[in-house]
Amino acid sequence: MSLDDQQVPFSPPSVTEGDIERVVEVLRSRWLSTGAVSHELEERLAERLGAPFVVAVSSCTAALEISLRSLRLPPGARVGVPAWTFVASASSIVHAGGTPVLLDVEPDSLNLSPDAVASAIDAGLDGLVVVHFAGAPVDESIHALAAGAGIPVVEDAAHALGATDHRGQMSGAGTVGACFSFYATKNLTSAEGGALATHDEDLARFARSQRLHGLSNDAWDRYRVGGRTDYDMLEPGLKANLPDLLAALACSQLDRFDEMQAQRRALVERYRAGLSEIAGIDPLRGDDRSADHLMVALLDEGIDRTEVVGCLGAAGIGTGIHFRPLHRFSWFAEHAEIGPGGVPVSEALADRALSLPLHAELRPGQVDRVLDVLADAVP
Ligand SMILES: Cc1ncc(COP(=O)(O)O)c(C=O)c1O
Structure with missing residues (x-):
């Protein structure tokens, strides 16, 4: 094992000289905010995902908010x-403007439970946010349940x-959007950024306007040579456009995305094989269709996660917790509703999930080191 294998950061971004060059190109161009490169990213993502429309925004949070706003839910909608x-x-x-209704997850995947969704639909829901x-x-x-009940x-x-599912890539097919x-x-990564993929042209138009104060056309339209001079504000929006400076990094990363994904898959397989040899910790259920974003494992009941995290930390190994369930946050405890069946699985597993280092530049030797330290750390 090389000396570098002793330090294992949790999830540093992969940044190549090619990425740096692409960002510097934008700096040299002097068009820093949303323009041709952000549009290039939208086009390439649309092609990759098979989505008719992709709108680049400043974060996933903004994409979620814009999608939910487009539903024009009545105040307090569940x-x-x-x-x-x-x-x-x-x-x-x-x-x-809505009220979150917290639903439980499946114990082996930590993904939304179809039973919890079915009971919540029976009790009355106006919309649903699913998380892959x-x-x-x-x-x-879950898609069939929501569609059957006419719930967006x-x-x-x-x-x-x-990731892929029964619909193929995540293009927002059959939903409001992804x-x-x-x-x-x-x-x-683009450092900070996000995108909305949708099959709904009206939503795409709404999102393009909402990401820039509700204006009818963006800075690219207004300021480029020969651009339009007339524009209107349709309704108040966000300030959530993706600047070219950031989009350039994402465009450059798209060139090697498949390669990075293949590296993640190989590392996940190595982890899974290694974890099967260690008592007291189990990976989540495997899924060939996953984007392998996180390597989450569940510690057996009674094992002190803080101690395990401490042992890994002492060995120079970074970890993450995904997630602290929402009902354990003060604001949601007070203001969110809990779905009809409660959240017993989320509560029972809240202190047992542990995310291990996973990123495209992680080396197999580093995975082995994490596994070695874990084998000693887990009693
Ligand atoms: C499940 C989930 N949803 C939404 C977000 C928000 O993403 P962003 O930081 O791009 O707004 C995150 C961020 O980590 C996330 O993990």
Whole structure:
């Protein structure tokens, strides 16, 4: 093992000289904010995903909020969301005027439970945010349940660029749309950024306007040579456009996205084989369709996660917790509703999930080192 294998960061972005060159090109061009490169990213993502429309925005959070706003929900509308997710999946519901209804997840995947969705629909839901947790698609039956009840579904695909399900790539087919994140730890990054993929032209138009104050045309239209001079404000929007400076990094990363995904898959397989030899810790259920965004494992009941994290940290190994379930945050505890069946699985597993280092530049030797330290750390 080389000396470098002793330090294992959790999820640093992969940044090549090619990425740097592409960003510098934008700096040299002097067009820094949203323009040709952001549009290039939209076109390439649309082609890759098979989505008729892709709108680049400043974050997945903005894509979620815009999608939910497009539903024009009545104040306090009840929108289901898994309890096991990042706060943004639910706070975007609040920003769109709704009330999050926290739903439980499956114990082996930590992905939304179809039973929890069915009971919530019976009790009355106005919308649903599904989260493809760790990059694994939600159960196909959830789409059928929502469609049968006429409930609009917004897909939080923050982890899911590169994932597939019964519909193929995550293009927002049959849902309001799929919202991606290009945050620094994601499989493809622009430092901060996101995109909405949709089959709905009206939503795409709404999103293009909402990402820029509700204006009818963007800076590219207004300021480029020969651009349009007339524009209007249709309704108040966000300031959530993706600048070319950031889009350039994502465009460059798209060139090697498949290669990075293949590296992630090989590392996940190595982890899974190694973890099967260690008592007291089990990976989540495997899924060939996953984007392999996170390597999440569950510690056996009674094992102290803080101690395990401490042992790994002492060995120079970074870890993450995905997620602290929403009902354990003060604001959601007070203001969110809990779905009809409660959230017993999320509560029982809240202190047992542990995310291990996973990123495109992680080396097999580093995975082995994590496994060695884990084998000693897990009693
Ligand atoms: C499940 C989930 N949804 C939404 C987000 C928000 O993404 P962004 O930081 O691009 O707004 C994250 C971020 O990590 C996430 O993990």
